[in-house]
Amino acid sequence: MFAFLRRALPLAAAAALVLSAPVPATAADPSPQLAAAAPATVTIDNFAFSPPLLTVAPGTTVTWDNKDEEPHTVTSADGGITFKSPALDTDDKFTFTFDKPGTYKYFCSIHPHMVGTIEVK
Numbered sequence: 001m002f003a004f005l006r007r008a009l010p011l012a013a014a015a016a017l018v019l020s021a022p023v024p025a026t027a028a029d030p031s032p033q034l035a036a037a038a039p040a041t042v043t044i045d046n047f048a049f050s051p052p053l054l055t056v057a058p059g060t061t062v063t064w065d066n067k068d069e070e071p072h073t074v075t076s077a078d079g080g081i082t083f084k085s086p087a088l089d090t091d092d093k094f095t096f097t098f099d100k101p102g103t104y105k106y107f108c109s110i111h112p113h114m115v116g117t118i119e120v121k
């Protein structure tokens with residue numbers, strides 16, 4: 001009986017400590033909905049869009065930042081109807097604000113194998 005208690009009690013005490021541990025105050029953004037619509041960036045480098053798939057909230061302005069040594073464009077897959085950047089030289093940027101939910105595929109019109117997707121939801 002006592003042997004059992006000596007083994008069980010420390011476990012119970014440990015469990016009580018875990019359960020009663022104070023929840024640490026989080027430093028999280030108090031307005032996550034605003035954070036979701038914060039500006040987002042796609043970096044262009046090494047002949048690729050990074051990240052290749054970016055998910056943003058409606059109303060988000062996405063900035064493409066060309067860090068490559070080569071010129072690139074950001075052209076929507078509908079032939080540039082939705083958005084179309086001029087040729088971006090190194091460190092040039094292009095922005096577009098996605099107001100409507102949907103899946104927006106795009107590519108570089110100079111190097112069509114470079115593709116990316118913005119998912120708005």
Ligand SMILES: [Cu+2]
Pocket residue numbers: 047071072073108109110111114
């Ligand atoms: Cu390109």
